Amino acid sequence: MTISSLGLTDIDQQVLQVASKILAEENCRFMLSNNCDASVNIVIIDHDHLQSHDFLTQVNNEQITILYTNEDIKRKNLVALQKPVRVNTLKDVLLKAYLHLRAQQQYTNKARTSEENAAGNSMTSTANTENLFHLLLKTKQNRECLRINYPEQITLLINAVDRAAATNMDSANLHKLFDYPLENCDNHNISPETFNQQDPSFKLHTLDNLLWLAALHLSSGELLPGHCTDTPVRLKAWPNFTRQGFKPVYFKLATMLARKSMSLCELAEQTKTSITDVINFYNAAFAIDLIETNNAVSNMPKRKTMKNTNKSTLLDMLAKRLRIG
């Protein structure tokens, strides 16, 4: 993603650089460009600059404009920020812009793929862009049964009707199934009866456990297509961490999202977690039907107690003692 600026003061330029650096640490990388034209994704303009008014008339619909102004200006794809603009304010706006633009790009890519397939392109399904997580999720949503043949006679069987999976890959090396490029595997639909006739040496897993692992392993901070980081969501249930694997930060995410609806951006902000971790967690929770987007579902009742500092210290010591958290 590229950012350019017009008319910013030296201090504003420094604020921009600091905000970009913080976001880079969360895998949201921007390239600061000297070209202030239609080719950049985001333009930051000081409204008091002489050329700003002319430039605003040239901005195209696919660009996001961040305008430093004390006037009340509303326009599509334009965010007005009151001067002086602080690092945290700019960082939050840039993060939202980044996610919005990335979602747009994913949507455009998916639409282009569908068009190419409809035109009779020889590419089968979305083999070049799809990974095992996407394939498993699609299989689950379509309630299909699938056989995936990997090299070296490794096989993965999926039964979305009974929500089961079976494989002759040993459990300790299950992650290798996720790493292998799908385009080098042969996969085809099977019947539930064929699934049940699997070799006795195959190990059974629940489909949800496999989906959870695949999502965490393969999401890499990319939100599922069609999902938005601004939509309020809530957990319907805690993931079964003892059997499904976790990172310590997921406990915070689950605590907040189980308690009340919020967007993924808000969740990242309130828990001070990277958006990558939030998205990976969200994708995994969504894949195993733990996400609720119905805003009619009421939040959990507010809790009675105030935080006790002595108890907090004690709990921190317990976490360290058990080497958790």
Place this chain on the structure above:
Amino acid sequence: MMELDTDKIIFTGPVGAGKTSAIAAISDAPPVSTDVMCTGNERNIKDTTTVAMDYSYIKLDDSNRIHLFGTPGQERFSFMWDILTRGGLGLVLLINNDHPNPIAQMDLYLDAFSNFIEETGVVIGITRTGIHDKVGIEQYQQHLFSRNQIYPVFEIDGRSTDDIKILLQALLTVLDYQ
């Protein structure tokens, strides 16, 4: 005499859910148990049952301990539940999935300890689970959702230190984010 209103985590749940084993898995000293031989129907589940409390502790440093109390499982000792939870930090509820109606058991304990849970927090561990269970983890999750109580609920082996640590990690996070 030991003070009961101290920094403590309470383990509760029906007979045979694994409270004593869970405390033993995580504590720094063998639990002190007040067990007697089971009579009546509980004899089908186990030989002994706790009549007052289990007790052990986790040592934090030279002067601080977190005390671990296990409540008696039989409902006729439920008068001990209020006494034991007084001043407690949080609740670990263990449910035996082999019980004929484990979800009703979970309801019973969530209701019995509702005031304490509201003031602190709870995590739920489901013991004795397997692939061919009549009741799976999803049913517990759906039931908690229907009560609008989306508490951490995990399948655990009550003897597994790692599983009990994960339960406690969830409890600590819930308490931290009150």
